[in-house]
Every structure is written in structure tokens, then in C-alpha cells.
Amino acid sequence: MGWMLLSVIFTAIIIFSFSWTVLALIRQRKLSEMKSDFVNNMTHELRTPVSAISLASEMLLKPMVLSNREKVEKYASLIFDQNNRMRSLVEHVLQVSAFDRHEYRLNLAEVDVHEMIDDLVASFRLIVEDRGGSITLKTEADRSLLVGDRLYLTNILSSVIDNAEKYSPAKPQIVISTRSSEHGIYIIVSDNGVGMTASQRKLIFQKFYRVPTGNKHNIKGYGLGLYNAQVLAKAHGGSLTVTSELGRGSTFSLYLPYGESRNSDYIS
Ligand SMILES: Nc1ncnc2c1ncn2[C@@H]1O[C@H](COP(=O)(O)OP(=O)(O)O)[C@@H](O)[C@H]1O
Ligand SMILES: [Mg+2]
Structure with missing residues (x-):
């Protein structure tokens, strides 16, 4: 036995x-x-x-x-x-x-998320409207100031909005909304693009990963944007997640905590 x-x-x-x-x-x-x-x-x-x-x-x-x-x-x-x-x-x-190699440093300063979104959207709007699409803003968070690295935060959002435009073959309808929560802010970017399957969704934050398209459409990219974006979101103590439906579109949700500087300047 x-x-x-x-x-x-x-x-x-x-x-x-x-x-x-x-x-x-x-x-x-x-x-x-x-x-x-x-x-x-x-x-x-x-x-x-x-x-x-x-x-x-x-x-x-x-x-x-x-x-x-x-x-x-x-x-x-x-x-x-x-x-x-x-x-x-x-x-x-x-x-x-x-x-x-974990060799990067956040240059922390006060960032107004709504201002940052306005700046970014101004440049993307031209591209999107040129393709007959639109970007709709629903900045509803009642608190938009946080402590973060402005350049890196801009990079994150820029990658996500860039994707929303790139992976929408028809007229891109992009909606960017914000919402306050107790400890931070949610920035939500949704599109009506190609979307993805559940298994692809799990891989898109990996370095180099790109959803294979065969030779159907030749969209330029290196598969690094979302990897970088997620690393940076986490470095801010936040997160970057996605929900998506193949053929319907995708919604990326960036959560950023307000950060450490809780000073009296903006107690609401
Ligand atoms: N909004 C989106 N809609 C559909 N697929 C997307 C979207 N954003 C990203 N993807 C998929 O995830 C992959 C990885 O994205 P990313 O890291 O930004 O790399 P890149 O855009 O350079 O290919 C993309 O190649 C694409 O297949
Ligand atoms: Mg990209």
C-alpha cells in the first residue's frame, strides 16, 4: 500500500x-x-x-x-x-x-485632471473629427486635483485615447468621463471600435502584445503603450483596467488616488 x-x-x-x-x-x-x-x-x-x-x-x-x-x-x-x-x-x-529596471522617478506635483484632459482632447479632436467622429466630454468629478506626475499621467491618457481612435475603424465615437470616489478619481474612456475577446483582453497589458489582425488592417504600433500605461498607473497607486466586447467597443478605466498632499487648499 x-x-x-x-x-x-x-x-x-x-x-x-x-x-x-x-x-x-x-x-x-x-x-x-x-x-x-x-x-x-x-x-x-x-x-x-x-x-x-x-x-x-x-x-x-x-x-x-x-x-x-x-x-x-x-x-x-x-x-x-x-x-x-x-x-x-x-x-x-x-x-x-x-x-x-525600476529606474524611473515620479515628479510629483499638483495636477488638475480636468485641465489635463482638456489639453489632450484639443489635439485628438482634430484627428477624430477629421475622420467624421467625435469626442464627448463628461467631466463630472467634483474634485479634479490630485498629486501625480503630470507628464506620465498625460502619457497614460494619451495612449488610451490614441488607441480608442486607432482601433475604431468606423467614425470614432469616443466618450471621456470622470467621476469622483472617496479616495480618488476615475477617468473612463470608451469607444465604439473593434473591441476584443475575453482572452485578448487579458493580454493587452503585456509588453509587446498586439491583437493579431492578419493583414486586414495595418495599424501601426509596438504593443508597448498599454504596458507602459499600466505600470505608470500602478506607480501612482492607481489602476488601469478594461471591459470590452468584440465588435462593439472597449472601455478603459483609469483610477488615480488623490495622492498624499491633503492640504487645506482644497478641502471642499
Ligand atoms: N481601444 C481599443 N480597442 C480595441 N483594441 C485595443 C484598444 N486598445 C488597445 N487594443 C489592443 O491592445 C493592443 C495593445 O495596445 P498598446 O499597448 O497600446 O499597443 P499598440 O497600440 O502599439 O499596438 C493593441 O495592439 C490592440 O490590439
Ligand atoms: Mg497603443
Whole structure:
């Protein structure tokens, strides 16, 4: 009887270790696939600005062009724009590696969330309205001041709003609302876009993950925006979550606590 029990335990251990190893291998492979997708994507993304800059600067060196002020301006601004594009890509990647090594610091200051949303929406509205869509604001929180890193908070929201626009193939109808709770503020961004399945929903905050679309629509991205956004939300003591329905749209909910500075300035 004793040896039977022992052999059952032993077999169980072997089966367990085997499955564990297989699972680990699958996970590794998934990650390496995602990484190679990312590298391909990035190489592709870098190639365009690099060749554009090279062509534009070559043009700038021509005496014919140099003497024409309008052309000089055209090529200089092209170089400027393409360089900005590259810089934002590089910053994205650097940010991820800084997060991985926990090498980042929050520059805490008082931030007015409603003001921040207004600023952001002003720039996104142009893109969305150009596509025949709309952004509706329902800033209903009765307290919008909190302590946080303004730049990082802007990054989080900007990633979420950017996605709402990118992943809405029809006219994007984006609604941004805020709501106060006892210890913090909820910022909710909903769209009428492609949505996602429950299993995709669980993966979108992972580094490099992008919902596979085949070659149907070619939407640019690196799968890093939401990873960064969630790390930053947590660093603020908050959270970033999603609910979504495939084909119907998605709703992202960012919760941010008011933060430590509870001074008398804004006791309501
Ligand atoms: N609002 C949304 N609607 C549908 N899918 C989304 C939405 N936001 C994110 N996703 C999915 O989650 C993935 C990861 O998002 P993100 O980290 O921002 O990376 P990226 O936008 O660069 O692909 C996206 O590739 C997309 O498949
Ligand atoms: Mg994104």
C-alpha cells in the first residue's frame, strides 16, 4: 500500500514537472515571437524616417535648393518632423527598459485632471473629427486635483485615447468621463471600435502584445503603450483596467488616488 502511494506521488510529481516545463517553453516561445514581431515592426518604422531624412538633407546640400528659401523650409521641416517621429519611438523603447529596471522617478506635483484632459482632447479632436467622429466630454468629478506626475499621467491618457481612435475603424465615437470616489478619481474612456475577446483582453497589458489582425488592417504600433500605461498607473497607486466586447467597443478605466498632499487648499 505504502509503495503504491509513493509511486502515485512520484508519478504526479513527474507529470507536474513535465507540464510545467512544456508550459514554460510555450510561454518563452510566445514571448520570443512577440519580440521578433516588435523588432520587425521597429525596423520598418525606423526605415521610413531614416530614408526621408537622408533624402531631405541631400536635397538641402544642393546649391539650387539652398538658394530657394521655400524649398529650404520644406526640407528642414520634413527633417524636423521625421526626427520627432524617431525620437518618440526611441523614447517609448527607453521608457520600457527603464520600467523593467525600476529606474524611473515620479515628479510629483499638483495636477488638475480636468485641465489635463482638456489639453489632450484639443489635439485628438482634430484627428477624430477629421475622420467624421467625435469626442464627448463628461467631466463630472467634483474634485479634479490630485498629486501625480503630470507628464506620465498625460502619457497614460494619451495612449488610451490614441488607441480608442486607432482601433475604431468606423467614425470614432469616443466618450471621456470622470467621476469622483472617496479616495480618488476615475477617468473612463470608451469607444465604439473593434473591441476584443475575453482572452485578448487579458493580454493587452503585456509588453509587446498586439491583437493579431492578419493583414486586414495595418495599424501601426509596438504593443508597448498599454504596458507602459499600466505600470505608470500602478506607480501612482492607481489602476488601469478594461471591459470590452468584440465588435462593439472597449472601455478603459483609469483610477488615480488623490495622492498624499491633503492640504487645506482644497478641502471642499
Ligand atoms: N481601444 C481599443 N480597442 C480595441 N483594441 C485595443 C484598444 N486598445 C488597445 N487594443 C489592443 O491592445 C493592443 C495593445 O495596445 P498598446 O499597448 O497600446 O499597443 P499598440 O497600440 O502599439 O499596438 C493593441 O495592439 C490592440 O490590439
Ligand atoms: Mg497603443
